[in-house]
Amino acid sequence: MIGNRRILAAVAAVALTLGVAACGSDDEGEATGGALTMWTFKRTHVEALQQAAAAFKAKTGTDVKIEAFTPDDVFTAKIQSAAQTKDLPDVLELHSGGEDMRVGGGGLLADLKGDFDAKLDRFLPSTRESGRVTQQRKDTIEELSGATVGSLYSVPFTAGTFGIVYANKEKLKAAGLDPTKPPATWEQFLDYLKATTTADKDQGGLSLGLKVTQTGFNWIYEQLAFAYLGQQKFEALFGKGTTAGFGSPDGVKTLDLYSQLKPYWIPGASALGIDEADIAFAQGKSAFNVGGTFTLAFLAQNNMKPENVLAFPIPPATGGAVSDLRLAPLALTGLAVTSTSANKSGATQWVDFLTSPEGAGIFAKASLDLPATDLGTQAESLIGPDLAALQQFFTGPAQNTYDAGNRGFRPPDYDEVEMGNPLLKLSPLGEADAAGTGRTLDTVIKAMWDAK
Amino acid sequence: MTATDTATIAARLVTEPRRTTRRGRNALVGYAFIAPAVLLFLAMGLYTLVYSFGLSFAKWNGFSPTWEWVGLDNYKDLLFADPRLAPEVRNAAVNTGIAMVAVSLGTVLIALPLATLLNSITRLRGLLRSVFFLPYVTAGIAVYYAWRYVLEPQGAVNLALRSVGLGSLSRPQGFLADPDTALPALVVIMIWGSVPVAMLLYLAGLQAIDPAVIEAASLDGAGPVRRLRHITWPLLVPITVAILLLGLRDTMQGFQIFLIMTNGGPGGHTDVLGLEAYQQAFLQSLSPTLGVASALGWLIFIAALLLAVVNARLLRSRQ
Numbered sequence: 021m022i023g024n025r026r027i028l029a030a031v032a033a034v035a036l037t038l039g040v041a042a043c044g045s046d047d048e049g050e051a052t053g054g055a056l057t058m059w060t061f062k063r064t065h066v067e068a069l070q071q072a073a074a075a076f077k078a079k080t081g082t083d084v085k086i087e088a089f090t091p092d093d094v095f096t097a098k099i100q101s102a103a104q105t106k107d108l109p110d111v112l113e114l115h116s117g118g119e120d121m122r123v124g125g126g127g128l129l130a131d132l133k134g135d136f137d138a139k140l141d142r143f144l145p146s147t148r149e150s151g152r153v154t155q156q157r158k159d160t161i162e163e164l165s166g167a168t169v170g171s172l173y174s175v176p177f178t179a180g181t182f183g184i185v186y187a188n189k190e191k192l193k194a195a196g197l198d199p200t201k202p203p204a205t206w207e208q209f210l211d212y213l214k215a216t217t218t219a220d221k222d223q224g225g226l227s228l229g230l231k232v233t234q235t236g237f238n239w240i241y242e243q244l245a246f247a248y249l250g251q252q253k254f255e256a257l258f259g260k261g262t263t264a265g266f267g268s269p270d271g272v273k274t275l276d277l278y279s280q281l282k283p284y285w286i287p288g289a290s291a292l293g294i295d296e297a298d299i300a301f302a303q304g305k306s307a308f309n310v311g312g313t314f315t316l317a318f319l320a321q322n323n324m325k326p327e328n329v330l331a332f333p334i335p336p337a338t339g340g341a342v343s344d345l346r347l348a349p350l351a352l353t354g355l356a357v358t359s360t361s362a363n364k365s366g367a368t369q370w371v372d373f374l375t376s377p378e379g380a381g382i383f384a385k386a387s388l389d390l391p392a393t394d395l396g397t398q399a400e401s402l403i404g405p406d407l408a409a410l411q412q413f414f415t416g417p418a419q420n421t422y423d424a425g426n427r428g429f430r431p432p433d434y435d436e437v438e439m440g441n442p443l444l445k446l447s448p449l450g451e452a453d454a455a456g457t458g459r460t461l462d463t464v465i466k467a468m469w470d471a472k
Numbered sequence: 473m474t475a476t477d478t479a480t481i482a483a484r485l486v487t488e489p490r491r492t493t494r495r496g497r498n499a500l501v502g503y504a505f506i507a508p509a510v511l512l513f514l515a516m517g518l519y520t521l522v523y524s525f526g527l528s529f530a531k532w533n534g535f536s537p538t539w540e541w542v543g544l545d546n547y548k549d550l551l552f553a554d555p556r557l558a559p560e561v562r563n564a565a566v567n568t569g570i571a572m573v574a575v576s577l578g579t580v581l582i583a584l585p586l587a588t589l590l591n592s593i594t595r596l597r598g599l600l601r602s603v604f605f606l607p608y609v610t611a612g613i614a615v616y617y618a619w620r621y622v623l624e625p626q627g628a629v630n631l632a633l634r635s636v637g638l639g640s641l642s643r644p645q646g647f648l649a650d651p652d653t654a655l656p657a658l659v660v661i662m663i664w665g666s667v668p669v670a671m672l673l674y675l676a677g678l679q680a681i682d683p684a685v686i687e688a689a690s691l692d693g694a695g696p697v698r699r700l701r702h703i704t705w706p707l708l709v710p711i712t713v714a715i716l717l718l719g720l721r722d723t724m725q726g727f728q729i730f731l732i733m734t735n736g737g738p739g740g741h742t743d744v745l746g747l748e749a750y751q752q753a754f755l756q757s758l759s760p761t762l763g764v765a766s767a768l769g770w771l772i773f774i775a776a777l778l779l780a781v782v783n784a785r786l787l788r789s790r791q
Contacts, residue, residue, distance in 0.1 A: 093754035100534030115757065122758040126536040162760060163536060222626070231737050287625035290738035291649035438556060444739045449651055451739065467555040 055083040056366055057109035061095040062353070063088045064317050065113065065178075068386035069374075075382055076373050082366050084111075103128055108358040110367040113177060116150040116351035117425065118161075123356065124153070124173030125163030130357045133172040135368050140175075142375065143351075144414075146425065147176040147392040150351035160432040174354030175375055176392030180313030181347040182424055183243035184410065185209070187330040191307035195219040202332035206244065206277060209335045213284040216307035225286040227306035229294030230448070233440030238424070239310050240281070241443060243334040243345065245274040246422040250341030255429040260469045267458035275454035277337050278447060285448040298322065310334070314352065316407055317388035326388070326404055333413050346416030350425035351392050431468035438464045528766035533758050540760070546767035560740070561748060561768070568724060568744040571659055576719035578663040579670045580712055586667070587674030588704075601675070608668035616732045619661050623647040648734055651741045658729060658742055666722065670715045677711045678704070710787060717783040721776055745772050 060069065066088045073084035087109070089095040102108045108128060114120040123129055132151070140148045151174030158164045189199035195215040203209040216224035229235050246254045249270055256264040257271055265271055286306045289297070294311075295318065301309035302324035309315070320326055336345045355374060357367040373379040380393035384402045390411075400408040427434065442460040445451040452460065528546055530539035545553070550561050586604060590597055607615075622628045625646040633642040643650045647657040681704065689699050727746030730736060736743035736751070745768065753765035 093750075096534075096754050096758055099758070103535030119757050122533060123535070126533060128535055162531075162540075163533065231735050233737065233739070287644055288646035288649040291620075291624075291646060291654075291734065293735075435556070441739055444737075448645075449739055451651060464556070470555065 054363065054366075055085060056111060056361075056363060056370055057085045057087065058111040058113070058370070059095075059098070059109045060086065060088050060113040061090055061092060061115075062113065063090050064314075064321060064389070065383075065387055068383045068389070071386045072374055072379050072382045073370075075379070076370060079373070080366075080369065082370070084370055099123065099128075106360055108360050110358060110361040110363060111370060112356045112358060113353050114174060114356055116147075116174065116176060116354040117427075120151055120174040120354050120356055121153065121157055121161050122163045124171070125161060125165070125167050128359055129173045130359045130361070130364060130368075131168075131171045131173070132175060132357060132368065132371070133170065135372070136172060136175050139372070139375075142377070142394060143176050143392045144179050144349055144394050146348050146423070147179045147351035150174070150176045150392075150425070151354045151356070156428065174356040175371060176351035176353075177355045177375065178314065178351070178353045178389050179349045179392035180352050180390045181349050181414070182239040182312040183334045183347055183422070184310070184312055184315065185332055185334060186301065186309045186311065186315060186319065187212070187332075188301065188304065188307050189328050189330050191216050191220065191224060191304070192330065195224065195307070199330060202330055203335050206280075206335050206337035210280055210284070213281075213308065217284055220307070222287065223305050224307045225284045225289075226281060226308045226310065227286045227289060227292065227297040227300045228310045229292050229297040230285075230290040230444055231293045231296075233444045234436040235294060235310075235440070236278075236443045236447075237439045238436055239312070240334055241274070241278050242424070243347070243422050244277055244337065245271075247334075247336030247342040247345045248274050248277065248340035251419055253341070258430045258434075258465055260431070261466075265458070265465060266461035267455065271461075272454045272458045275443075275446060275457050278443065279454055282447040282450060289448055290444060312352070313349070313390050313407065313410055320388050326407075331407075331410055342420050344416065344420055345413075346421040347413050348421045348423035348425065349390070349392075349414045350423070431465060431471070433468050433471040435468065438468070524766045524769060527763050528770050530763045531760040532762050533760040534762055535758075536760070539763075542763065546764045547771070549764065550768055550771065557764070560743065561745070563740055564736075564743045564745045564748040567655060567742060568746075570655065571662065571744060572720045572723040574656075574659045575662045575666065575723045576716045578659065579666045579719050580715055582663065583667045583670035583715065584674055584708070584712075587671045587678055588700075590671070590675055591678040601672075604671055605668040607664050608666075613728070613732060615665075616661070616729055620648065620733055623657055625649075649738055651738055654734055654738060654742045658733060661733075662723060662726075662729060666719055670719075673711050673715060674708065677708050681707055713783065713786050717779060717786075720779055724776060724779070725772060 058069065060066065066086055069084075069086045073086060077083055089098045099108070099112070103126070112123070112129075114123060120129070151172050153164055153167045153169055153171040153173065155169050158167060158169055185202075187199075187202070192199040192212070195212075195218070197212055197215055203212050213226060218224070228239065242254075245257065249257070253264065253270055256262055257266055257274075259265065262268075266275065286300065292300060297306075298309060298311060298315055298318050299322050300306055302319050302322035309319075311318075316326060316329070316331065319329065333345055333347050336342055355371045357364060357371060361367045374383065375391075375393050377393060377395065377398070380391035381395060381398060381402050383389070384391045384395065384399075388403060388407060390403065390407065395402055399411065439461060442452065442457050442464065446454065446457040527539070529543060530541050531546075532539045548554075549557050552558050590600060590604070593600075623646055624630075625644060627646065629647060630642040633639060643653055647653045685703060686699060689703055694702070725746055727744060727750055730742055730744050730747045731750060734742040736747050749765045749768040749772065752761045752768060
């Protein structure tokens, strides 16, 4: 009798285990065709997306559930595991021009060409084709080898650019500077930094999330070098077998300019992540902070009043090729519909609404982030005068415009992280001089060109 | 054959099958009880091991329908073929090696005297043991963040150094942003986290030594140093070997502290092999680098296996 009980107990244990395992499988039987799910990697977008979702529900009766997964490595792992278990959401917000291409090339995204080709003129011109499979992308992104040229894997959602300096007006005033007048040149910017660090040695410097080393290269150096050298010479820095690279006299000069920041970084800048640097600025631990157009939203969320911020692009150095630097806006994130969505028409409708002037307006007002949708005259009322004022730097002659989205002149296997590390050693670490850094960067570029 | 004999044989014939049946039933019960564990191991352990080993010979991003087989290319790229990846891996290997040796030796150098002191006192031993064990209980992500605040430019360490007149030892950039102090600072935190268990192991070892042996040596005229050198230390060598090898293995495979506190920075000065594998797997913008990450994981596994062999040999030679 006792033996029988033991057998029964053991069988029950096995059955329970199998039962639990079975419960872990995906819920294939769940009703489809109704509510939508959207994933984003930006926590700052959640509330704004929810507001837009409420308006969408009022219009169509369809519920949209917004979920955020941060930081980037968590989002990546989430997509990878969901792809395996076929649990992807209906809509994804992805980084434009790379991530969307890889996910789409992997067969996870629907082709939105038929739904959006006729609507792309609603977006800022430089962002319209950000989600398109082009021949050049097909040649350089492995995952696109089986993709059809012309497919549209995402439509632009947020736009903006890097290389925007934010200054704390109160600290400018305390240092005897005019808080309404941004520095016009690199030299003036250095003077401003000198004044604020003199006024407040520990909390008057420049913050940037240099723990992510490429920020120094992408958000300051490139704009500075472009303005000093002009478009042609700037692109030559990255050339294959070039003699006009970073180690050339021109390249070294641009690195010298960058290294002039060395005395002005806030203490510990190289250990700060991007968000931490922004928070440090919002908390008054630095007088200047470098980011992108998207940074203002984060600063506002961290209790920094936008009216206490003076924003301006990285100023060009005196004697350079470009004295009036402009920054082309690029699509930063895009919206994609997954190929596994059980409600593709609903998902497409949601993407259409979000990128319409109405949906984009709701999103922009709530998030303080720039949508890729051209808001026209409504812009200032929706995103506020400060962010709208930044838009003046988006237009100008092509030869004066730095376009971070233009990747054609770089090696196919270009990896910005590898450019950031040597620059970090130049400044703030001071472990290398400009000439040595130039030689190192040339070696890195050569290795990228030589990569398989 | 008597009637009794016949009865005994008959009884045996009846009970033998019963015993066999009971033994079989017992075995069945045993198998049924271990079945869940075996199933879980097959699903979660063996499957992932085989999967990861296969992946180390392929290129894949985690969601494409097919793997691209590349043979030994991932291993070659990591070791020498890729002019961008191989130097990073070598730098990470050097940092890992430094951390492994420093953490293991540091742990022994602190835990042994601490355990000896604790063993020599009778009052407050329990309380002090609990206090010294606290780092092990509290170590984790929250504590790593706390350490970051302590090591900041305006953090407690700099403040303490300045307030006791040792300002020249403070680091204006903070300890984690300074290339000279970033790795040593992390090593110190890892030692802080590993000393408690080592101390407990030593304490157990010390308390297992027969006091009569020590007493006999004292009667023979052996002083404290000779007693420590010729009696206590030889008896603690197996524990020391175990502590050293545990420290080496933990430091080689662990990367959380490096990810949270420095992310390999500044400028790669705290990049280690475990972190490199993590970055290759999850921080490459969905590029097909999971194969390279797996290959690096297997290289770390081989190194850990070699350590285990050394461990076994050292312990055997002491027996």
